[in-house]
Amino acid sequence: MSVMETLNTRRTYRRFTQKPVPQDVVDDMVEALRLSSCGANRQAVKLVVVQGPEMVAKVHPLVKWAAYLPPEQGAPKADEQPVMYLAVVQDSSIPGDLNTDTGIALANITLAAWAKGVGSCIMGAINKPALSELLGIAAPDKLAFMVALGCPTHAARVVPMTEKTGIKYYLDENGDYCVPKRSVEELARSV
Numbered sequence: 001m002s003v004m005e006t007l008n009t010r011r012t013y014r015r016f017t018q019k020p021v022p023q024d025v026v027d028d029m030v031e032a033l034r035l036s037s038c039g040a041n042r043q044a045v046k047l048v049v050v051q052g053p054e055m056v057a058k059v060h061p062l063v064k065w066a067a068y069l070p071p072e073q074g075a076p077k078a079d080e081q082p083v084m085y086l087a088v089v090q091d092s093s094i095p096g097d098l099n100t101d102t103g104i105a106l107a108n109i110t111l112a113a114w115a116k117g118v119g120s121c122i123m124g125a126i127n128k129p130a131l132s133e134l135l136g137i138a139a140p141d142k143l144a145f146m147v148a149l150g151c152p153t154h155a156a157r158v159v160p161m162t163e164k165t166g167i168k169y170y171l172d173e174n175g176d177y178c179v180p181k182r183s184v185e186e187l188a189r190s191v
């Protein structure tokens with residue numbers, strides 16, 4: 001896959017097979033974090049890898065899925081849940097623009113996974129106090145995001161944003177995600 005193909009198909013996935021994520025993909029995601037650009041090369045973003053099935057099951061009720069869809073459409077059913085999570089953590093004892101560093105890391109991690117067919121959902125609607133307690137994340141470390149991972153059982157594609165679609169993603173008749181994106185003309189101009 002070319003970089004542009006990878007960017008085009010690296011969408012958000014929310015339903016998964018129950019096959020474990022191969023260890024080489026886990027290793028690639030950690031390496032993708034390690035290689036990420038960050039302000040002043042301070043490297044304040046870290047990961048907690050959540051792979052054990054019991055721990056993964058404890059995370060499921062602490063994340064929220066697909067705010068634009070009713071839960072019966074947007075939330076994975078019991079046999080569609082992610083098979084692993086990454087907790088993305090910021091070391092707040094290190095100064096800098098940690099949110100920008102985190103965004104770059106999230107992009108790199110999810111691209112590394114998708115390059116090997118593992119789909120992801122970056123999750124900001126999470127129960128941070130409960131997850132921090134569960135995963136042993138304590139100051140100066142701060143939980144920023146969870147990333148849900150697994151091999152997707154649905155497709156997802158970009159569609160043109162129109163007056164009718166607005167920005168909200170929706171499912172087509174096959175249950176595949178359609179993600180409206182603004183036009184190039186709307187997003188970029190030359191001077």
Ligand SMILES: Cc1cc2nc3c(=O)[nH]c(=O)nc-3n(C[C@H](O)[C@H](O)[C@H](O)COP(=O)(O)O)c2cc1C
Pocket residue numbers: 010011012014064065066067121122123124125126156169179
């Ligand atoms: C910062 C951030 C937070 C997000 N939080 C959630 C979330 O809590 N739950 C969820 O189901 N999706 C979440 N998403 C996924 C977005 O809904 C998704 O990226 C967006 O609809 C565009 O779809 P795309 O990733 O396929 O382009 C989040 C994405 C980002 C970048």
